[in-house]
Amino acid sequence: MIRKILIANRGEIAVRVIRACAEMDIRSVAIFSEADRFALHVKKADEAYGIGSDELAGYLNPHRIVNLAVETGCDAVHPGYGFLAENPELAAACAARGLIFIGPEADTIRLMGDKSEARRAMAAAGVPITPGSAGNLESLEAALAEAARIGYPVMLKATSGGGGRGIRRCDNPQELKQNYRRVISEAQKAFGRAEVFLEKYIPAPRHIEVQVLGDHYGNVVHLYERDCSIQRRNQKLIELAPSPQLTAEQRQQVGRLAVQAARAAHYRNAGTVEFLFSATGEFYFMEMNTRIQVEHTITEEITGLDIVKEQIRIADGQPLSFRQEDVQINGYAMQFRINAEDPKNDFLPSYGRITRYYAPGGPGVRIDTAIYTGYEIPPYYDSLCAKVIVRGRTWEELLARGRRVLGDIAIGGVRTTLPFYRKILEHPEFQSGRFDTGFLQEHPELLNYSLKQGHDEAALAVAAAIAAHVGL
Ligand code: ADP
Numbered sequence: 001m002i003r004k005i006l007i008a009n010r011g012e013i014a015v016r017v018i019r020a021c022a023e024m025d026i027r028s029v030a031i032f033s034e035a036d037r038f039a040l041h042v043k044k045a046d047e048a049y050g051i052g053s054d055e056l057a058g059y060l061n062p063h064r065i066v067n068l069a070v071e072t073g074c075d076a077v078h079p080g081y082g083f084l085a086e087n088p089e090l091a092a093a094c095a096a097r098g099l100i101f102i103g104p105e106a107d108t109i110r111l112m113g114d115k116s117e118a119r120r121a122m123a124a125a126g127v128p129i130t131p132g133s134a135g136n137l138e139s140l141e142a143a144l145a146e147a148a149r150i151g152y153p154v155m156l157k158a159t160s161g162g163g164g165r166g167i168r169r170c171d172n173p174q175e176l177k178q179n180y181r182r183v184i185s186e187a188q189k190a191f192g193r194a195e196v197f198l199e200k201y202i203p204a205p206r207h208i209e210v211q212v213l214g215d216h217y218g219n220v221v222h223l224y225e226r227d228c229s230i231q232r233r234n235q236k237l238i239e240l241a242p243s244p245q246l247t248a249e250q251r252q253q254v255g256r257l258a259v260q261a262a263r264a265a266h267y268r269n270a271g272t273v274e275f276l277f278s279a280t281g282e283f284y285f286m287e288m289n290t291r292i293q294v295e296h297t298i299t300e301e302i303t304g305l306d307i308v309k310e311q312i313r314i315a316d317g318q319p320l321s322f323r324q325e326d327v328q329i330n331g332y333a334m335q336f337r338i339n340a341e342d343p344k345n346d347f348l349p350s351y352g353r354i355t356r357y358y359a360p361g362g363p364g365v366r367i368d369t370a371i372y373t374g375y376e377i378p379p380y381y382d383s384l385c386a387k388v389i390v391r392g393r394t395w396e397e398l399l400a401r402g403r404r405v406l407g408d409i410a411i412g413g414v415r416t417t418l419p420f421y422r423k424i425l426e427h428p429e430f431q432s433g434r435f436d437t438g439f440l441q442e443h444p445e446l447l448n449y450s451l452k453q454g455h456d457e458a459a460l461a462v463a464a465a466i467a468a469h470v471g472l
């Protein structure tokens, strides 16, 4: 029985896991670097331990984390996302020390962490994959030959890539030549591995992914799909659930494909099967993320399930408490990733002190964040500073609520992507619910928002008034 969990992460996802623990009467243990001494996850956990002065090393050291979990009497480790979440070494180190890793087995993580291997396994299981190279490319010459066979444009991808990094579109042999070295060195730097492979570029694709859950007894269910087509440089910014672009039949189809993929991988715990959905209506397996995802929130909002609690129950050996037919979609949900970045300055990270933070309220709003007024965003980590999630009974209500909520919230002291999202919400193509992954690139005018006349001023004035009232 899991009674105490070490959370091997920081930021909003650490806070999210702490909340699940609190509801399940499980003790939570936080870890922190020197830079995170005043972070919210440290304040919110039942116990917190420093893991060294280095900003990253502690969060990235599986053996140190596992030792600490054993020393502090934990039964389990939750990896969150990023850091060691998709590193099979943490899962293996937990197993070796008799700790429960809240995620799939190390072998599953290893298989899915290699995009080429994952493609091979999925193709063998009858799940459609994008046309591409059979395995990793040995040389530039091999890449050029494969690209000629597949046909341009192609996507050159790092086998171990993630977070939108290590991916380049190549429209001709010239571009492939230019990108080949670049992607290899990017991959070596970011992921410590230099293998690359090729996929055919699917024109005007939609990113459709399916949340799955598998227990120890062979039960696998899906919690329907998310549409993450609103991206910049292959990174998700706004996510929707369910996708406004699928017919009921396509929804069932992609759900079945995801379950087929998860079964083939003997998948346990929560995972996400990512697909590309072509303009001609085909689904292609792209990759599987073997962890909780940033956008799991919107699936929780439309299904009423708590995915983090389900992860913990599954890891604890409990069978899934519901069947596929029990999972119902209720309305629509949308998540905005509020990044501390300046969209007008090529999305340059904007770190510093949060001078004012005013959280919106009212029906259908959820904020997952680790910021607070006075918090200083350190420059060493991801720039995600809040997730704003809205829910509506209908697509129209969702859009109206999104506008209202983004008008309500205020974050002062750093630049954020908030005003950019307000502008996107006004765009007829976005409102139509029909867009592909090229949407933001095709609409550079969305960056022409005004900060002066925005809602920011009014909302910040409200925040200031409230702060003055309570004597902050
Ligand atoms: P999601 O798939 O949940 O939408 P993202 O792609 O936005 O997540 O990644 C979430 C976090 O995890 C980011 O900080 C990202 O840099 C990190 N991340 C994702 N994949 C990897 C990977 N393969 N290696 C290292 N970090 C990763």
Ligand code: ADP
Residues within 6 Å of the ligand: 130, 155, 161, 162, 163, 164, 165, 167, 199, 200, 201, 202, 203, 205, 207, 231, 234, 235, 274, 276, 286, 287, 437
């Ligand atoms: P990551 O591991 O960084 O999440 P993915 O393989 O999931 O990388 O791809 C990230 C994004 O890149 C996708 O959501 C999609 O927008 C784009 N992409 C990836 N492969 C293709 C492809 N073959 N054709 C068109 N777009 C693609």
Ligand code: MG
Residues within 6 Å of the ligand: 163, 274, 287
């Ligand atoms: Mg992906």
